[in-house]
Amino acid sequence: MHNTLKLTVSHAPFWHNGSSISSKSRNILLASLLAVIPGCLQYGPAAVGVVTLAIASAVIWELLINFISRRPISVGDGNAALIGMMFAMMLPATTPWWAVVTGTFFAVVIGKEIFGGIGANPFNPAVLAMTIVMLSWGDLFDFNAALLNYSFDFNAVYPLVLSKSFGALPAESFVLTDLLLGKQIGGIGATFGIGLIAGGVYLMLRGYIRWEISISFLAGIFASALFFNILNPELYAGPGFHLLTGYTLIGAFFLATEDSSSPVNFIPMLIYGLLGGALTVMIRNIGTHIDGVLYAILIINLVNPIVDKIRPKALGKGV
Amino acid sequence: MIKRSFFGLVKPKLQYEIIDEAQAEPVSIKASKQIMLYIDQSLENTGNALLKTGDPVKAGQKIAMTDSVDYLLSSKSGQISKISTFVGIMGKKFTSVTIDVDSESSQTVDESFKNVCQTPSLENARDFLAGLPGQPDFNGFFDMDKPVKAIVVLGVDDDLLSTTNQYFVKNNIIAIKTGVDLLCKITGISNAILIVPQHLEQVAGSSGAIVKTVDSEYPSAHPELIMQHILASEDGKSKSKSGIAFFSAEAVCAIGAAYNTGKLPLEKIVTFVSKNGNKQLVSVPIGTPIQDILNKFNETLNDGDRVILGGPMKGISAFSAEYPVLPDTDAIIIQDKNQITERSDTACINCGECVRVCPANIQVNQLIRFLEAGQYEEAADQNDLFSCIECGFCSYVCESRIPVFQHIKLAKHTLESMKAAEESNA
């Protein structure tokens, strides 16, 4: 008889589109390699060391937390590795090992796990960690000083420092195509513009990041930089410069788009992105900090729950 | 199974099945030995059961435990061999009645409907026809608070893969016309609307009803959405189900045939989808165990396989292949063990896929947090739980593979039974 047959019984729906967190993480990691590999070629073994250490330590921190809190092992979803990678991309290749390891601790443990793990973090964990380490050990992340021992065939001055201290004129010494090709100093995975853009476009097309956020973030940068530039062309660099320097591109494609800390509705995503872009340029141009991307992202992360309330009425509700 | 497309920039689309020539003619299948009927009554409340084991039944006889409006019709004559309780989804209790079927040659037919069929009326429709294939529901016409203003015939299939209702529009539009005319006559309602997929618009024209089309993307053929998008323009903004009586095309055909011939048609058309994805329309007596259909197609079941009654998005999965074809079983789908995607208990990562696909504009990413925490009242008050039309799309796309739809159903069920308990205490 058929009584012994054990059928699978479960609730509808019986189909799934096959997406998963791990495939998302895998694809974002893959896309980030487009920027990280050129970075590693530029900065050599030290950069490779920082990247691998960041990823490994992020995974280990998450494992440790899994054990301590007696929760199922969650590193398989690739999210911890991704956080490690994002963090490493922002670091200079010279970052000492202890700063990398504490950084990933801040990212994984403080940035994500204490809020309840994946999906519950109000801030982008990597951005939060980066901000903390920058505030704590600022000297390490002064790119000019940090990368002093490298010799480059291009102007080895952190572009944003130049524009901050000397206005728009020196900024013009950077040719935009050079910036795109990574001929500037900066974070390991944050300078190779073409790679970041290619990775970003890939992720947008495949739907792993929400294109509305990236595009509006860049639009926000462009518009506000243009505004400042028109206001005072001597003092403020043009939009092209702002788009291709500092953490702009990595911010637009990899950081602001982090799932948990960004909105999911259309108009909120646009507001979120535009605000992020505008804040970035404002901080760069009139604030005290050199780059504004990290603070801008933390601020938009903070307002995310509020803006995401703007949405169409549910079926059968309201007028 | 339709997978996520390579490009994910636009929101995912699921297309309804379109009936094609090859599968148009249903294969007829007989009930081998037994039929089984699940009646929406629990055994415990039936002190004076109308039926008991050993009773003979005739084909077309009403099978009910009490004198209520819930009954099924026996598709064959035979003898009741077993009456037991069947526990369905969310712990709902049914009475399961098993009938050992008489041989084909000695089938006897119940004549009570024949005696009234000359004078069609809403009353005898409710008393005799609610067990027809397609499960027509006449109760709405008896609700004096919400008078029915329009009859809507669904010539569309409400879930993926099924072509059952399209079959009737495509091959039996005359029968639909007969049924619609009859329904209009007995209800006194002249406003009949036939909903069909775009590719059947031409054919549908000869039904005499007002024809409206829905597009081919899931879940646009959902009755709730049909009301919102298609009927709202007809009749101002009708926000609730009140005022509209829905019938499936199959039910309408059956009603027409019943009154015209005096015989109750009790063969159900089912879209059968085998493990390898072959689709075939079959015609089976209501109550036939699924196993009989499997035998016909040499389909074998192994441990871990899944038997689905209804479509892949909204159906239910059966505990065994003894589960019968019921009046509302439009499709039967067999899934192999390795076609099944495991669900997980990972938390929501806020990817927003569900929000993009939800036809009811629910913030599923917020809702699921309350549901997982068991905060059902907050979910209903602040997160539009009851706006959900139960299409299952959110679960289909969920990147964390959360059984979102199951959470929603459980929450609704819990709140509704709490409310019912409160009312009975008051």
Ligand code: SF4
């Ligand atoms: S089942 Fe999910 S997608 Fe469908 S209406 Fe309900 S919440 Fe929205």
Ligand code: SF4
């Ligand atoms: S699809 Fe799943 S993981 Fe994504 S937001 Fe919706 S519930 Fe959360």
